[in-house]
Amino acid sequence: MSENRLARSSTPGVSSLQRTISKKFLLPSYIIISFLFLFSERSDFRAIRFLKALINDGITYSIYIVNTPIKLISDMSSSAKQYFNFNIVLENKKLKDEIEQLNSEKRELQFFKNENDNLKRVLGIKNKDDYVSVYAKIIHEDTNEFAKNLILTIGSNEGVQLGQAIVRNNVYLGKISEVNLFSSKAMIITDLNSRIPVVIPSRGVNAILKGSGLGGAQLLFLPQNAVLENNDQIYTSGSDGIIKEGLYVGKIITDNKKDIKKRKYSVDLGFKEHQLNYVSVLKVKK
Amino acid sequence: MNSFLEKIKFYSAHIIFTLICINDSIFINTWIAPGPIINIKYILIFYFCFFEKDRFSITFLFLIGLIFDSLQGMPFGMTSICFILLSKLASYLKKRRTQTNFQNEFVAFAISLLIVQIISVIILSNFSQIPFEYLLLAINIIVSLIFYPVIRTLLKVFYHY
Numbered sequence: 001m002s003e004n005r006l007a008r009s010s011t012p013g014v015s016s017l018q019r020t021i022s023k024k025f026l027l028p029s030y031i032i033i034s035f036l037f038l039f040s041e042r043s044d045f046r047a048i049r050f051l052k053a054l055i056n057d058g059i060t061y062s063i064y065i066v067n068t069p070i071k072l073i074s075d076m077s078s079s080a081k082q083y084f085n086f087n088i089v090l091e092n093k094k095l096k097d098e099i100e101q102l103n104s105e106k107r108e109l110q111f112f113k114n115e116n117d118n119l120k121r122v123l124g125i126k127n128k129d130d131y132v133s134v135y136a137k138i139i140h141e142d143t144n145e146f147a148k149n150l151i152l153t154i155g156s157n158e159g160v161q162l163g164q165a166i167v168r169n170n171v172y173l174g175k176i177s178e179v180n181l182f183s184s185k186a187m188i189i190t191d192l193n194s195r196i197p198v199v200i201p202s203r204g205v206n207a208i209l210k211g212s213g214l215g216g217a218q219l220l221f222l223p224q225n226a227v228l229e230n231n232d233q234i235y236t237s238g239s240d241g242i243i244k245e246g247l248y249v250g251k252i253i254t255d256n257k258k259d260i261k262k263r264k265y266s267v268d269l270g271f272k273e274h275q276l277n278y279v280s281v282l283k284v285k286k
Numbered sequence: 287m288n289s290f291l292e293k294i295k296f297y298s299a300h301i302i303f304t305l306i307c308i309n310d311s312i313f314i315n316t317w318i319a320p321g322p323i324i325n326i327k328y329i330l331i332f333y334f335c336f337f338e339k340d341r342f343s344i345t346f347l348f349l350i351g352l353i354f355d356s357l358q359g360m361p362f363g364m365t366s367i368c369f370i371l372l373s374k375l376a377s378y379l380k381k382r383r384t385q386t387n388f389q390n391e392f393v394a395f396a397i398s399l400l401i402v403q404i405i406s407v408i409i410l411s412n413f414s415q416i417p418f419e420y421l422l423l424a425i426n427i428i429v430s431l432i433f434y435p436v437i438r439t440l441l442k443v444f445y446h447y
Binding site (some may be wrong): 026027030031033034035036037038039040041042052055056059060063066067070140142149151177178185187192193213 | 305308344345348351352353356357358359361362363364366367370374409413414416417418419422
């Protein structure tokens with residue numbers, strides 16, 4: 001009996017609204033509202049865009065609050081794992097060795113950088129635009145059959161603009177696809193809609209990297225005679241004029257077929273999806 | 287006390303559905319399978335509207351659809367239309383069947399899912415510039431159909447026994 005009573009009642013918070021409007025009018029009115037929203041996608045009115053940005057901001061930050069306890073629980077499990085990591089001494093030693101090696105590589109790189117700057121000065125080559133990075137927290141990550149998005153905590157208030165690159169430790173992750181007032185959406189490199197110009201410097205080859213939609217990416221428009229090998233590194237070429245050149249994207253994986261024409265290439269991206277917390281948005285320095 | 291527990295049980299469906307909609311990637315892509323290959327939200331709507339048509343109200347589905355669109359960057363209103371359409375299809379197909387067995391239910395789900403995905407493709411191609419791949423969509427439909435009996439059994443055990 002009580003189940004029937006519950007079945008007749010409605011969702012909390014909206015039941016009072018439903019009571020006031022006749023049920024017969026609800027369905028057509030929601031369909032009409034949905035279509036109005038859809039038609040507004042085509043319009044370019046500033047007021048509508050502002051309203052949408054406001055709605056998006058509101059939803060984004062409320063979802064952030066709702067998700068906080070879930071994130072806390074999932075973070076707790078990973079920190080518990082770390083706490084019970086008994087190989088910590090060995091890991092520490094390994095990391096120290098790695099730091100030493102990286103430091104020596106850094107010194108070497110500094111030498112090459114200075115040499116490069118000197119050569120540029122001699123040849124009269126001007127430096128390209130400088131970029132500044134703005135730190136942003138990822139408050140939501142969403143994937144469906146049509147799109148892959150990250151929602152960031154900064155928007156037009158921090159000067160974020162469409163097309164700007166998002167990176168993590170100098171690894172290219174994607175670009176800004178929608179800007180709201182206090183939040184923005186970034187399209188990940190694996191999104192079906194993502195296309196970026198890339199270069200493989202070790203082979204002198206340019207290509208376009210397209211997202212596959214299933215967590216990977218593929219190279220398009222490779223020259224016919226291009227021969228790539230395993231672990232060839234891919235960087236952004238910057239030829240679109242928006243994304244900074246030289247950002248690491250990933251490395252090549254081949255099936256090692258002897259017949260070069262039949263060889264297939266895939267890309268091992270430089271980051272792992274669903275493991276990102278913070279990113280940087282690259283803006284051109286004015 | 288009993289009625290309180292029943293209330294929690296009743297609204298737990300709303301909570302689970304909302305959490306799945308706002309955490310699509312966390313629940314599905316990292317735990318079950320890589321990539322956007324299964325549509326648990328459609329399975330939930332169909333199941334509850336097929337067996338208890340009053341559980342998810344239209345207002346609730348409309349609002350969750352808007353939230354989902356905002357988070358996923360879809361054209362505003364698309365998911366609301368899909369959710370409402372699916373719920374109406376489920377309750378209509380249930381009404382038309384005089385005998386409800388699993389076979390009929392599965393066929394009804396397949397028909398509804400297909401119609402809803404076709405509608406979403408039509409909306410996407412007319413109101414948005416987001417490209418999509420038919421292969422991905424087909425995988426999504428097939429995997430959702432494969433998983434339907436499993437999820438439906440779990441829901442039936444929890445809510446109807």
